Amino acid sequence: MVPPENTPGKTPAKTLFQRIIDRELPGKFVHEDNQCVAIEDINPGAPLHLLVIPRKPLPRLVDATAEDQALLGHLLLVANRLAVEKGYGDAYRVVINSGADAGQSVFHLHVHVLAGRPFRWPPG
Ligand code: AMP
DSSP states (O other), rough: OOOOOOOSSOOOOOHHHHHHHTTSOOOEEEEOOSSEEEEEOOSSSEEEEEEESSSOOOOOOOOGOOHHHHHHHHHHHHHHHHHHTTTOTTSSSHHHHHHGGGGSSSSSSOOOEEEOOOOOSSSO
């Protein structure tokens, strides 16, 4: 998906998360590797609320292709490792919102990792 502001001949606008990754905006980093970073969510929905964000600025999960298979697996393994390292290996929730109607507000793919309180199902 090409955002409307990314017209030919213009430098594509960076996503909010790309600007955090590039240290143009502040972020509380808890993990970094060559494929992704993880930061604390600015408006946490649980005692632990991390965002695992690929360096590749895929807008939404629906935009991923077979080329992204290893990257998507990596994001989940990092999410799991962080939850375990933070002491929440027994119970945590991983969420990916894909599309505005699913609750996505930042159009740079990210994996929410939430833990530290009970969760209901289905989510609202
Ligand atoms: P989503 O609604 O699934 O796109 O999730 C976006 C998440 O990004 C929300 O949980 C926000 O609280 C979080 N968020 C927005 N701006 C920032 C920021 N500057 N630093 C960290 N997290 C942010």
